Amino acid sequence: MSTNVLRTADGWWVVRGDRAVPVDTKAATTAELIADQAAVREAALSDDAGTPVAGLVALSPVTTPCRVVAQMVNYRSHARDSGFTGDIPPAFFRKASGSVSGPAQAVVRPSHVKFLDYEIELGLVMGAPLPVGTVVEERDLPSYVAGLVITNDVSARDVQLTKTQFYESKSYPTFTPTGPYLTLLEPEDFAHLLDLRLMLSVNGELRQDRTLADMIVRPAQALTLLARFQALDPGDLLLTGTPGGTALKAPPKAVEKIGSLLPPAAKWRAFFKSQARNPHYLHTGDVITATISTPDGRIDLGEQRTPVTDAK
Numbered sequence: 001m002s003t004n005v006l007r008t009a010d011g012w013w014v015v016r017g018d019r020a021v022p023v024d025t026k027a028a029t030t031a032e033l034i035a036d037q038a039a040v041r042e043a044a045l046s047d048d049a050g051t052p053v054a055g056l057v058a059l060s061p062v063t064t065p066c067r068v069v070a071q072m073v074n075y076r077s078h079a080r081d082s083g084f085t086g087d088i089p090p091a092f093f094r095k096a097s098g099s100v101s102g103p104a105q106a107v108v109r110p111s112h113v114k115f116l117d118y119e120i121e122l123g124l125v126m127g128a129p130l131p132v133g134t135v136v137e138e139r140d141l142p143s144y145v146a147g148l149v150i151t152n153d154v155s156a157r158d159v160q161l162t163k164t165q166f167y168e169s170k171s172y173p174t175f176t177p178t179g180p181y182l183t184l185l186e187p188e189d190f191a192h193l194l195d196l197r198l199m200l201s202v203n204g205e206l207r208q209d210r211t212l213a214d215m216i217v218r219p220a221q222a223l224t225l226l227a228r229f230q231a232l233d234p235g236d237l238l239l240t241g242t243p244g245g246t247a248l249k250a251p252p253k254a255v256e257k258i259g260s261l262l263p264p265a266a267k268w269r270a271f272f273k274s275q276a277r278n279p280h281y282l283h284t285g286d287v288i289t290a291t292i293s294t295p296d297g298r299i300d301l302g303e304q305r306t307p308v309t310d311a312k
Helices: 030-035 037-045 076-081 138-144 157-163 187-195 219-226 253-260 264-275
Strands: 003-008 011-016 019-022 068-071 092-095 107-109 120-126 145-152 182-184 197-202 205-211 237-239 287-293 300-310
Touching: 003 037, 003 300, 011 037, 019 037, 030 037, 030 182, 120 197, 120 287, 138 145, 138 187, 138 219, 145 237, 145 287, 145 300, 157 264, 182 300, 219 237
Parallel strands: 068 237, 107 300
Antiparallel strands: 003 011, 003 182, 011 019, 068 092, 120 145, 120 237, 145 182, 197 205, 197 287, 287 300
16 A cells, blocks of 8 residues: 655654654655665554644645646647547656645745646656666556655746747746645556546646546656657656646637737637636635545645735
8 A cells, every 4th residue: 555754843743544654764854764665664563652643734745846747738628628638649748847746835936927727737756767768667656756746837828839939938046836745656556547537627627637547648658658769767757738728728720710810929829718717727716725645545646726826
């Protein structure tokens, strides 16, 4: 069975129900914790009654600096929302690790961003080096992936679309809420990955709800494709794409054709004028709730609750 690990300013904790037991480790980074799983197992099996989880302030269980890589348009439902038809070529982009934030930390909207969007994603946390040229089969996943985390690939759509700039639009501080748990997997847990259900709500309204079965490129293939050009190390993070249901959706084909006839500046003015009527973008005071788990609870990554605020 999987093991949930929490990180606070005081160290690492194994979560057992509503209580947490401290891990006796000198690990300061995620990579060091993964290397000291004997200490994690000892905490999981200890007789310590533990501390109420509700009294702990969770930090991101993925420590930085690290590599943060993300897959683009990797769920069929998201591809439909984005106006893609036919085969979707696999694509990756990088996010600054300075965007990683805690599971209850506020998402801060920069003052120049008007269209802030959410994207729940399953994060893979590497447990072993992935050299360039590595081929990963399904049976090999436990050798490379140590565990899973909830992530939210927060996106400044007006920056992303007008600049065709993924790195900037998704890398502002607090744009990758992560956690609450690092869910360390046993080899037999990997057979249940496709049962994982991703759910994201804003102010209690369900916006995204899909299982990994909706994925286009699954984790083993994704790591193989990424390893053609990018090495990864223990503690690095791969975001594996988001399901449909984000605020941003492709315009109808007729509108898209008309827009293509306009000069770029006029096209974007018209597009964002229409987007201003879309109530699903994030605003100050909104609360984003994200969960990822299997129906039977075998794998449960916890609940992430992040408020949205404006930059002061």
